[in-house]
Amino acid sequence: MQFGLFCTYENPQGDYVSAYGEQTGLVRLVEDLGFDEAWVAEHHFNPGAASPSCLALLAHLAGQTRRIRLGSAAVLLPFRDPITVAEDVATVDILSHGRFNLAVAKGGPFPVQNKHFHAAKETSRAKTLEALTVIEKLLYEPVVHFKGEFFELDGVELVPKPVQAPIPTFFATATEDALKLAAARGYGIMAAPPFPLDGARQSLRLYREAVPGADPRFTLIRFYHVAATREQAVADAQAFLRPFVERMQAVTQEAQPNWTPWFALDRMIADSLVGTIEDVAAKVEAIADDLSPRTLVLKPLSPDFAKRKADLELFARAVRPRWSAAA
Template identity: 55%
Template sequence: MRLGVFCTYENPLDDYVKCFQAQTRLVQHVESLGFEEAWVAEHHFNPDAASPSILVLLAWLAGVTKTIRLGSAAVLLPFRNPIQVAEDVASIDILSGGRFDFGVAKGGPFPLQNKHFHADKDVSRDMTIEALELIERLFAEEEVTFSGQYYQVESVRLAPKPLQNPMPVWIATTTPEAIRYAAKKGIGVMGGSPFPLQKVVDIVETYRAAAPGVDPRLALARFYFAAPTREQALAEAQPFIARFSERMRGIFMAQGKGPGFDADGVIARSLIGSYDEVIAQAREIQARAAPRALLLKPASLDADKNLKTLTDFARIIRPALAPSASVA
């Protein structure tokens, strides 16, 4: 199991400069600890998650890191021109020396995104699949002519091409149809921090049933904060989780979907507690879901404490996990 971080560019100080600086420092810090991956989320119109220009941020991180792999979690394809996405991804892959992992999604339950980017939520999944098919052809073929329901191109030659061939691809989804599509195409899957573990297990089982013997390459994100005692961990993580849960609850209530995202429930589905508790939780994830990568989303509003708890994971928790989780 590889170890990574999940970056949402949280902005508790309402200071975008400090927010970007803190996330850069976090990625550089975990690289020094031997973490293998750093993934960046895409959010729009949200001052608490300041990462709308995900590919710009990843290009910056490519220039200030050397070994850690960088992933998009995920590029929201219905909101973008697929040719430009292909050009940007290829450029980042070259700038990073072939360290880029290309994750895509249709966009979450955020209606303002669909409204302002003129992407009907009822067809956004189909748009995502079609855009991804076009992008993968642009990566692989010398010249592409494509005629789909949403995208049409004629005699397009992508320049530059990615350094990696093929480009590693992931999709964030819980829909069985999309999971089966990913399995048949050999595309990896991503699981979000709030997902219950059983839902993650169901995703993996659906994937393996559709493509026996194919590795789902699960990249699983989890909110994380560990301390010597559970009380210390909760005292630090609860304000962060409460802020997240309140924001998500408002979005769901506005759509008539009920409250959802209860803070206590989110904590129960997270890696939050004493060192021994987090070790036990991580072992359960390994045993039941067998992720290729566990992505930690540090759950403190204090940037320095996030660095400290990630150091604790590398030095205290990771060595106690299965041998495959040890730093090489």
């Protein structure tokens, strides 16, 4: 099992320059600590998570790092032109010398995104799948002719071409049809921090049933916070997550009610890496035994940069080597 960092470009000080500088510093830190991957989220119209241009951020990180793999988590394809995405993906792959992982999704239950990007909610999944088909053709075929429901290309040659062929590709989804398609196409799958572990088990089962023997290359992202006692860690996590949970419960109740149960605060903390460092180590081993993720990705909860840095250093020192020795 590998370990990674999830980057959402927290902005507690309301200073975008500082937010970008701190996140870059954390990516450099985890590379030095021996982490394997860093994933950048795509969020829109959210001052507290200021990463709308995830591929631009990854291009910057490519020049700031040497070894760590860099991934998009995830490019929201209904809101983007697939030719532009393919050009940017190839560019990031070149700048990183073939260290890029591409994850895509249709976007969360945020009507404001669909409104402002003129993307109908009813067709967002179909548009995502067609856009990904177009992107792959552009990346790996010399000249692309394509006519679909949403996109038409007549003799398009992508410049530049990526270093990797294929680029490792992941689908951030929990939908049965999308999971089956991911298995059929050989994509990995990814689960976001709020997603229940029970749901992850179900997603893995559906993937493996669709194509027996297929490798889901499962990437699991979890909230992470440590304190001297488990009670203190849980109290901290409740304080950090409560505004997020309340906002997401309101949004999903209106736009996607079947997602609302995901955002139960106590359940979310129970499924996260929250507690003493011994609690976290035990949870990592339990997740490894239960779900066998390809990569376990940490999302530090504290808004304080020094605390996030200290928690990542503690994980690298006290958990990662212990788990590796046990494995």
